[in-house]
Amino acid sequence: MDDPRYKTLAYYERLVLQIKREVVQGVRVPGDKLPSVRDMAKAVQLNPNTVAKAYKQLEAQGVIEVQPGRGTFIGAQTAATAEEKQRVRPAFEAAVVSAKAAGVTLNELQAWLNAQFEEGQA
Amino acid sequence: MDDPRYKTLAYYERLVLQIKREVVQGVRVPGDKLPSVRDMAKAVQLNPNTVAKAYKQLEAQGVIEVQPGRGTFIGAQTAATAEEKQRVRPAFEAAVVSAKAAGVTLNELQAWLNAQFEEGQA
DNA sequence: TACGTGTACTATTATACATAGTACACTGAA
DNA sequence: TTCAGTGTACTATGTATAATAGTACACGTA
Secondary structure, three states: OOOOOOOOOOHHHHHHHHHHHHHHOOOOOOOOEOOOHHHHHHHHOOOHHHHHHHHHHHHHOOOEEEEOOOEEEEOOOOOOOHHHHHHHHHHHHHHHHHHHHOOOOHHHHHHHHHHHHHHHHO | OOOOOOOOOOHHHHHHHHHHHHHHOOOOOOOOEOOOHHHHHHHHOOOHHHHHHHHHHHHHOOOEEEEOOOEEEEOOOOOOOHHHHHHHHHHHHHHHHHHHHOOOOHHHHHHHHHHHHHHHHO
């Protein structure tokens, strides 16, 4: 969250992705408390409303849980429901199509995919 | 290109993805001539400028080739350069992270990935 | 009570998207 | 040369989203 524009993702989208990465990599584990909207806003140099927007989206996707009056916490990593798969799959397939159109091979994509999951084991 | 908003992708982005799909699936092969900006605009019910924006992006990514005064053609599918990999990989990894955070397993993502490449063989 | 929490609301500014219309430079064929 | 077709460039307008600022509310805990 430093430069004027990242050209691809909005601020709140970048924050959403960053928190997802930390959860996936085990940096944040279920039950961990996230900084408050105001504290996170100071930490990442954003407006509290922008952070709230990111939190709201993460909650809608089941990544975090909001306990009114207490704060927000990392949710338990449950298996994906059919609805969640239906939400995530188009974006995944679009990324695959773009990569394939650019000339990336299946073997290479498999390597990228496995690398992402090996990170989580560490 | 039918409804008011697809909620995720802009019109020109959807057109870019659609043409990539057709190239990846073999519906359009290298050397094929794409409809002109004006004809495609009529076909997909969009403004010629919006189609031109999609064509421009496809050309920048090496998917199509513009021959001034003649038209646009599907380019030869070459191996991905280091720059192209660097452009495509972040989007792929972001999709993987979101899927993993939603609870999608590695096996399932591998299946989705393989399915996309099996389509191209048909 | 007092405090911290997420949330809701209005308002403003800036950017991107999509449209419309016009014009230009280029190529190939009549 | 002339003409049609091509991609491209430009200005302009209306809309939608993003990000900001500021204020206020309902909730749960110490």
